[in-house]
Amino acid sequence: MTKVLSFINLKGGVAKTTTAVMLADTLAILGQKRVLVLDLDPQTNATLALIGEERWMQADDAGQTLAQLFLDQVNGTAIFDPARAVIRGASNLNLIRHELIDQLPDDVQYGRVDLLPSSIRLIDVQDRMQDISTRSHYAVSPMEVVRKFIAPLFTAYDYVLIDCPPNLGFVTLNGLEVSDHYLIPTIPDRMSTYGVPQIVNRVADVKAKRNLKISCLGVIITKYQSNSSTQKRGLERLPTDLETAFAPHGEPTPPILKTRLPQTNALAEAVIYERKVANYREKYGTGQVGGQAAYKYGPDLADELEELLSFHDLQGSLDEHVLHATHR
Template identity: 25%
Template sequence: MSIVFSIITQKGGVGKTTTVNALAASFNKLGNRVLCVDMDPQGNLSFSTGADSNDSPTVYDAITGRVRVTSCIQHTSMTDIIPSNILLTGAELEFTGKNREFILKNILSVVDDKYDYIFIDSPPGLGFLTINALSASDYVIIPMLPDIFSLQGLVQVYETIEYVQKASNPELSIMGILINKYNKRSKLHKEALGTAQMISDNLDIPIFNTNVRNSPKLAEAHSLQTDIYSYCPKCSGVKDYDKISTEII
């Protein structure tokens, strides 16, 4: 059986898709069978992996029952992925009935024995698509920036996770808060990290021991649809995500 991770945030721009991309690359490098699921209608993860999200079946086609989920999986040079596109924005309006939070879980059960790890890139915000991602997951990772705005959204994310644990997935666990784009020389970042630690203690949420340093090379690799281990194997971001992978394992 595969272990399923959701990577969720309240706001965009905190390195959510970068985290999914990097973890998938790291786990693939370790010899694992990895599947990524792009649940963000923006499709940034799909683009960064070189997947075709225009002329091929996407996760929208799978959750609406138009095609089998196995027909949506693309085998790119970087990872296996179920891509997404803007059509996914209409999914919430299409599904209004009972048990709609289990749609993704049900379709992923078809491929559960084919992968070791599944990473779900959920959209910013805490709506229908994110609830589906959490309901299908074993663990959730919460990336955030070391700033006040990310800290403010952390409590909302926690409340959403609590709701899912009570309503649809009592086995869901928080793997941890992942601090992205961290600069140890910044006084503001140090203060934000201290505040994040206080919040994590109060809410009983772990924080990863490794903070991911700001690494423009990661963004460059994604924009060029290139594997991070081919593009910048020695950059700080790659080293940090390798440590994050070790912590997860």
């Protein structure tokens, strides 16, 4: 079953996009999974990291970015084609030239990252999203665009990773609307975690009003510096801050993942698409950081997330069993 995860933080510069891209590479290249990345952030960082500027400009000029999808709803046009817009074989770790992917027989299966790209035009669209309901004669809600036009593609993938913009507007809500869980990547300092209660409150409000099942899968520590006293204090304070944010909504406090992504040059450079790399190890770094090679943090994170997802699946099955037993 497809797992849909959104990445969100209201603070920029916390490696939100870097974490999403690394996880996509890890699941696809090392785990042989089919991964779709939805870049809903108008900064287009995930898009540029996965396909580079030239292919992004081609997609944007052709009107095949997620910005055009929303513009179509606002303007009453039909330029965006979901199937055509998906860029297959993204990432500079992809082993098969993207021009050949569509020519492969249907029974050929291999792990890969696909992308639905973003565009800076999303900045303009966000202020006009409220017009979607009236334009569509209330057939489409501003929060349901991705669900209506993109979500049908999800079944072809093992994972869908959504890079949300650093705000809680309609574009972000479109991502949360179709997600099973959301993740909060953050540096463990006051400025980076300041917006967490806002995220929790907004998601809880939307979840209740729209009967969604989304939950916070966990908090991912990024740009971690073990010698930073500020970060050390932040880590000590974070469990209490999370409990305070989630408890009023009757939700369990999400875990802080054990895998802490370190501050490294290799991880920062990994999102440069044009950088020539031979393999996953070279892309994410072989230098020693925190007692292990830098490239091992991606697999550690992926393993931990998959364990959490398995736990949630098991818990959901138990809850369903109890519900059915109660109604007998």
